[in-house]
Amino acid sequence: MTSQEKTIFVDYVTRVEGESLIDVKVENGEIKELKLNVWEPPRFFEGFLVGCKYSDVAEIVSKICGICPVAHMLTAQRAVENAMNFTPSQQARRLRDLLAWSQNLSSHVLHVYFLAAPDFLGYDSAITMLPKYGDAVKRALKMKTVANGLTTIVGGRAIAPPAAVLGGFSKLPSEEALKRSKEELKGIRQDAIETVKLVAQLKIPDFERETEYVAIRGEKEYAINEGYLYSSKGIKAPEREYRKYISEVQAPHSNAKWSKVIGRDSYQVGALARVNLNQDQLSEDSKTAIEENGFKFPTDNPFAINVAQAVEIIQSIDACINIIDEILPLKDETPNVTVAPGEGHALTEAPRGLLYHSYRINRRGQVERAEIVTPTAQNTLNMENDLKALITQNIDLPTDKLTFLCEQLIRAYDPCFSCSVHSLKLRITKLWPR
Amino acid sequence: MSSKVEKPKVGVFKLSSCAGCQMVMIYHHDYLPEVLNATDIKYFKMARRDNVPEGKFDVVFIEGAVTEPEHIKLLKEVRPRTKLLVAMGACACDGGVVSLKNTVPEHQVESTVYSDTSKFTSIKTQPVDEVVKVDAYVRGCPVDGGELIELIKSALMGRKPNLTNYSVCIECKLNENPCRFINNKEACMGTITRGGCGALCPTYNRPCRGCRGPTTDANIISYARSALDREIPGREDLLKRREFAEFAPPNVYPQGRNVIKATEVAIISTPISSKKGGSSQ
Numbered sequence: 001m002t003s004q005e006k007t008i009f010v011d012y013v014t015r016v017e018g019e020s021l022i023d024v025k026v027e028n029g030e031i032k033e034l035k036l037n038v039w040e041p042p043r044f045f046e047g048f049l050v051g052c053k054y055s056d057v058a059e060i061v062s063k064i065c066g067i068c069p070v071a072h073m074l075t076a077q078r079a080v081e082n083a084m085n086f087t088p089s090q091q092a093r094r095l096r097d098l099l100a101w102s103q104n105l106s107s108h109v110l111h112v113y114f115l116a117a118p119d120f121l122g123y124d125s126a127i128t129m130l131p132k133y134g135d136a137v138k139r140a141l142k143m144k145t146v147a148n149g150l151t152t153i154v155g156g157r158a159i160a161p162p163a164a165v166l167g168g169f170s171k172l173p174s175e176e177a178l179k180r181s182k183e184e185l186k187g188i189r190q191d192a193i194e195t196v197k198l199v200a201q202l203k204i205p206d207f208e209r210e211t212e213y214v215a216i217r218g219e220k221e222y223a224i225n226e227g228y229l230y231s232s233k234g235i236k237a238p239e240r241e242y243r244k245y246i247s248e249v250q251a252p253h254s255n256a257k258w259s260k261v262i263g264r265d266s267y268q269v270g271a272l273a274r275v276n277l278n279q280d281q282l283s284e285d286s287k288t289a290i291e292e293n294g295f296k297f298p299t300d301n302p303f304a305i306n307v308a309q310a311v312e313i314i315q316s317i318d319a320c321i322n323i324i325d326e327i328l329p330l331k332d333e334t335p336n337v338t339v340a341p342g343e344g345h346a347l348t349e350a351p352r353g354l355l356y357h358s359y360r361i362n363r364r365g366q367v368e369r370a371e372i373v374t375p376t377a378q379n380t381l382n383m384e385n386d387l388k389a390l391i392t393q394n395i396d397l398p399t400d401k402l403t404f405l406c407e408q409l410i411r412a413y414d415p416c417f418s419c420s421v422h423s424l425k426l427r428i429t430k431l432w433p434r
Numbered sequence: 435m436s437s438k439v440e441k442p443k444v445g446v447f448k449l450s451s452c453a454g455c456q457m458v459m460i461y462h463h464d465y466l467p468e469v470l471n472a473t474d475i476k477y478f479k480m481a482r483r484d485n486v487p488e489g490k491f492d493v494v495f496i497e498g499a500v501t502e503p504e505h506i507k508l509l510k511e512v513r514p515r516t517k518l519l520v521a522m523g524a525c526a527c528d529g530g531v532v533s534l535k536n537t538v539p540e541h542q543v544e545s546t547v548y549s550d551t552s553k554f555t556s557i558k559t560q561p562v563d564e565v566v567k568v569d570a571y572v573r574g575c576p577v578d579g580g581e582l583i584e585l586i587k588s589a590l591m592g593r594k595p596n597l598t599n600y601s602v603c604i605e606c607k608l609n610e611n612p613c614r615f616i617n618n619k620e621a622c623m624g625t626i627t628r629g630g631c632g633a634l635c636p637t638y639n640r641p642c643r644g645c646r647g648p649t650t651d652a653n654i655i656s657y658a659r660s661a662l663d664r665e666i667p668g669r670e671d672l673l674k675r676r677e678f679a680e681f682a683p684p685n686v687y688p689q690g691r692n693v694i695k696a697t698e699v700a701i702i703s704t705p706i707s708s709k710k711g712g713s714s715q
Binding site: 043044045046047048050051052059060063064065066067069110114130144148156157158159160162163165170171 | 450451452453454455456457458460461470501530531532534535537538542543544546547556575576634635637638639640643
């Protein structure tokens with residue numbers, strides 16, 4: 001290494017769920033090498049799911065990720081049900097939507113306030129933010145309490161809820177508790193609006209890169225747990241055809257897999273993709289918040305992911321209130337699924353984006369093949385492409401600032417690398433011309 | 435607000451896991467100000483950017499199971515530098531869901547998921563205490579927040595934590611649930627599993643999966659016989675499950691950890707349809 005070069009090394013991107021490493025080598029103002037390296041130990045879920053019983057699948061996959069266990073659970077349940085040609089009742093489907101929204105709310109609050117906001121405000125963590133931003137942190141905790149409370153009411157526990165089972169719910173939530181939760185949700189609506197205002201005050205780095213956005217879209221409403229595959233460059237297809245449009249290869253330098261739209265390039269999934277694609281279906285409050293704070297969607301700035309999350313905090317609250325109104329009073333019903341062999345696929349929106357599960361079940365009810373494609377796995381290649389563009393555009397920044405910007409970009413994506421079934425760690429090595 | 439007493443230094447380390455137990459720590463934010471006041475969190479990657487891995491700790495929480503040589507290295511580095519080492523959650527205590535991969539040859543599991551397995555260094559899943567001494571266990575998948583707080587409190591006060599050692603059955607009866615083992619003929623593990631979860635799963639009309647590991651006096655063989663007598667289907671699925679390795683057959687842990695002995699495995703893993711009390715391995 002000559003004196004013309006410099007090395008940056010971030011060996012661990014903190015405040016992301018899981019472990020990742022970025023390796024960037026820049027020489028004479030040009031990127032020589034860029035690797036987003038997932039090194040968190042692979043856990044091989046798709047491997048050991050083979051042979052498991054159909055009814056155990058959802059519970060096992062809920063242990064893929066501690067932040068979005070609900071998303072994995074619900075997606076697996078729908079995929080297995082699709083394999084067995086079973087359609088759950090409308091009430092069960094709406095309760096699942098409610099679970100998914102409550103988790104989306106909780107996850108976004110956590111990410112916006114605890115994982116991303118410290119970056120924008122220049123803090124090491126939400127803990128050190130407490131003295132000056134005490135009110136904001138308290139607001140976040142209040143919203144999180146309501147969100148986790150609702151997950152617990154519907155599912156029995158905030159992490160890996162036991163009530164959601166194949167076919168529906170093993171125990172229905174108490175109507176009283178749901179009504180109470182609805183009042184609490186109304187109580188935090190203003191906090192959600194304040195959140196969007198807070199995000200509007202943060203300085204969002206000026207950066208854009210054109211990419212394809214992929215999400216599910218509902219016929220009637222902003223989709224979370226059911227919908228069809230939809231993209232900004234023209235994909236519109238039923239969920240079972242996911243593999244016709246998206247291909248996956250193992251990345252040469254990491255434990256994650258790379259996803260690409262077949263015949264095109266990398267793509268983005270997540271809150272920004274959803275808002276970009278489905279903003280016409282957002283609730284009135286969410287639309288107003290976007291307008292009043294001067295945001296514009298669609299946008300190609302990946303740092304706006306945090307804005308989209310803040311908007312979805314309002315959307316989640318409104319969706320939960322609507323669903324509670326719609327499903328009360330609850331009808332007594334017991335889930336009952338008959339084992340049938342077959343192959344099933346399901347697409348849902350986890351807080352971090354599109355989630356795909358696919359299973360083949362044999363006549364004895366055992367899993368023969370399992371496939372799980374997580375949001376972070378789908379975003380990895382797009383993150384790399386964004387990093388390349390970001391570094392090229394900001395090549396004159398001092399080393400530490402650029403390193404921080406790269407880390408900030410990765411965190412904006414809200415990556416969840418345990419979840420990549422395969423998980424992640426980040427390190428930036430840079431040979432830097434002065 | 436500085437106190438004269440030096441605050442205990444806390445570290446939270448993650449091995450192979452879903453981070454769910456760390457999430458429980460974060461979810462229990464009602465206690466956050468108190469905990470922050472009373473402790474000095476040195477290392478918690480999921481919560482903060484600047485972490486200090488060096489130096490001494492008073493309490494270290496380990497989340498996740500050992501599945502990489504690197505984990506063994508980390509544990510051996512951390513152990514001598516901490517007064518207390520706590521295994522947090524089913525993965526750290528017993529191997530957890532990742533130990534399901536131990537039932538299949540390593541290469542087979544890897545090649546099902548990845549086309550190129552040449553860079554993997556994964557080893558058989560082991561709980562933390564297979565590698566280093568563990569001072570306390572907080573059980574469950576995920577851990578119970580209340581128990582976690584009890585442990586932190588008692589560590590601060592220097593007393594023995596008051597953790598449950600009665601079975602899930604006790605709590606299930608207190609909830610007045612009908613017995614799923616007897617009434618529903620389900621392989622509910624509540625009789626032999628350590629309580630503390632408030633019998634959550636049976637209360638939600640599901641059999642206990644034993645995620646908290648066996649009570650110290652669990653009579654696992656009697657449980658297995660009883661399930662056999664009642665012709666409870668699926669009990670072999672549960673008992674053979676390596677997920678909660680304390681229940682697992684000794685081929686997973688040849689050196690011991692033998693809650694179940696080799697001869698007893700035979701009884702447990704006999705399919706219902708075949709001879710009762712079979713003796714082959």
